[in-house]
Amino acid sequence: MGKRDGDVRISLQTLRALEAFLENPSDELSGADVQKRSGLASGTLYPILLRLESAGWFVSRWEAIDPVSAGRPRRRLYRLTPSGLARASGIFASFGRGVPA
Amino acid sequence: MNGQSLWDLSLARYLVGCAARKAPPGLAERLEEEWLADLMVRQGAFSRIRFGLGCCWATRVIAREFGVAAAAAGSSATGNRLLVGYGGPDLSGFSRRTTAIIAIVCLHVGIFYLYLTGFTRTIVVNPARPLNGDFIDQPRTRPQPTPPQPPTFTTTTFDNVPLPDLKFKFPAAPRAITAAQSSQPSGPVQPPPTRIDRVMGGPGAGFPNTEDYYPPAARRLGEVGTSVISVCVDPRGRLTAAPRIVASSGIGQIDEGALRLASAGSGHYRPTTENGRAVAACYAFRIRFQLEDQ
Secondary structure, three states: OOEEEOOEEEOHHHHHHHHHHHOOOOOOEEHHHHHHHHOOOHHHHHHHHHHHHHOOOEEEEEOOOOHHHHOOOOOEEEEEOHHHHHHHHHHHHHOOOOOOO | OOHHHHHHHHHHHHHHHHHHHOOOHHHHHHHHHHHHHHHHHOOOHHHHHHHHHHHHHHHHHHHHHHHHHHHHHOOOOOOHHHHHHOOOOOOOOOOHHHHHHHHHHHHHHHHHHHHHHHHHHHHHHOOOOOOOOOOOOOOOOOOOOOOOOOOOOOOOOOOOOOOOOOOOOOOOOOHHHHHHHHHOOOOOOOOOOOOOOEEOOEEOOOOOOHHHHOOHHHHHOOOOEEEEEEEEEOOOOOEOOOOEEEEOOOOHHHHHHHHHHHHHOOOOEEOEEEOOEEEOEEEEEEEEEOOOOO
């Protein structure tokens, strides 16, 4: 069972999603990017992203393109907030794993 | 794109659209556009369909976690207000995992309860009927064995039975005695016959050695024993009848060897003598078979 940190239940899948962001905390990743890095299924990944965003760990925005001219829908980009980065770093540090600050 | 790619992409887009429409109203438009954008990155029919099915599952989870909040907050173009405003702790109850664990624990408790009290309840509901014992007035009489009747004896008197006419044949008396009896009335009384000095015979000179008739099987088995053999020997030391076992050694092979030895010794027996004169007589003697080291 996961533990709750900042009103978010930290499960193994949540840690894998956070690990994808901690490779380069300043990157903005779409759901497809996180899925490619973490290997999580879509049915697991998107509820985690929404859960962490609602808890303030992530912020998200639409990709700045014109869907009509690009010929594809806009992607939703997620990025770690400073508080989210600090919490994620603390969690991984408690497991004895270094993360880039 | 070929026909197969259009087919699986259309199916995946359909699944994503259905999933997004079942999401909370404030998140439906956002999730549909977001998922469709991520679907375009997918390569392969299996991966796309799997992505669409995963979105259906994600909708169920999101609707459970954010459904109440979405209904209260209403539609939003971005969904940010919804998530910020209703992203607090889930107070609706236990998570699915916790609920499953509680259900499993309750199931085990119920099973143990049935094991501990189930049979007791059965006994209480269906108590055993009381046993009513009735005593029989007539006591049981055990049949007594009848004592044996004393034997009865009858006495029969044969007073008038005629006695049979029995005739016995006695062997002829020796001549000397006959002569003596015949001479009794005429001559003086003869003195009683003198004492006969009788010496019993036995194996004599040239009698076979027991080692030559030791049964080989008995020798290998280390069997030893003594047999008593009865022989009838004439005055010349020859057997007049087949020897026979008087007392067995207890071992069949030893007895057979003794009989063969006694038969082979015919002609080498020392005859019985009466007053120094050899006579025909029967006597017994022992034949012992023993190993050399004993």
